[in-house]
Amino acid sequence: MAERKQKRYFRLTRSERASIERELGKRRPSARDVARDLGRSPASISDEAKRNRTVARGPGKGERAGDAPEDACARLQAWPWTCNGCQHRRYGCGKALRCEYSAARAQTLADGLLSGARRGVNAKEYDFERAMATIRSDVARGLSPAQIACGRADRFKVHPTTIYRWIAAGYAGMSDAELRRKVGYKPRREPSAAKPTSHGPERSYKAFSALPEEGRARAAEMDTVIGLSKDSQCILTLYSRPCKGPGLPASAREDVERRCRGARHAGKSDREAPLPAPVRARPHGQRVRVLGHGGPRALGLPRDGPD
Structure with missing residues (x-):
């Protein structure tokens, strides 16, 4: 070579x-x-x-x-x-x-x-104990390791990262809990109680569950899907319990058509929005979506909850 x-x-x-x-x-x-x-x-x-x-x-x-x-x-x-x-x-x-x-x-x-x-502290025991006593008193005053390293440079030369490691290692009985910027105390506010719904307790799901089985089977559950509060349209979803007919009960369907016609007359748009046919029946019931104008308030319906 x-x-x-x-x-x-x-x-x-x-x-x-x-x-x-x-x-x-x-x-x-x-x-x-x-x-x-x-x-x-x-x-x-x-x-x-x-x-x-x-x-x-x-x-x-x-x-x-x-x-x-x-x-x-x-x-x-x-x-x-x-x-x-x-x-x-x-x-x-x-x-x-x-x-x-x-x-x-x-x-x-x-x-x-x-x-x-590289293990251990690069200092004599007496010098290290004196430096740690100074660091602990400065931390108790609220100073950060960077401020301590800069202000005590004439007494001992140490990098702020080294001070962080000494504190994290538990030297001189210290811990990260004594660092002001690492641990802060701010009590949290207690969670507020749930606000009452706009439709009242008589139209809540709890009231619906209290109905007898025959009453729940004849009921039609409704829910609305909207975007922003300023939107003029929303989607109304109806859920009917298992029944013999292929679609909604006649009384429920007539009620939906009547409310949709009233919502179209109340809104700014006069376009006709025909009621779509309900989807195919499934074992758990039938669903139908109706596009209405004016949002759920124009339909006279709550945002959620059974009917």
């Missing part, structure tokens, strides 16, 4: 660790060759192999291997620090300790080490 220019230090990537694993699999690996190909220093390659090698056999298998004992193999006490390229790796090795380097395991160990280094 072409020699790469050595660059500033940053964390090794998964592909670079895979290159180190391939080089360690050789009989005579060279840290300088890998460092030249990756643009790293030979010390970084050697430290990576020693730091992230794992135990291959015996107690603690799969865990990070520490310093090798004095009676361990010479390959484990100096470069290449592992048994990857040893000819006795599978058979003929009488040593108790065996170490190997895997790019996948090394990446996992490196990520865990970085995550563990």
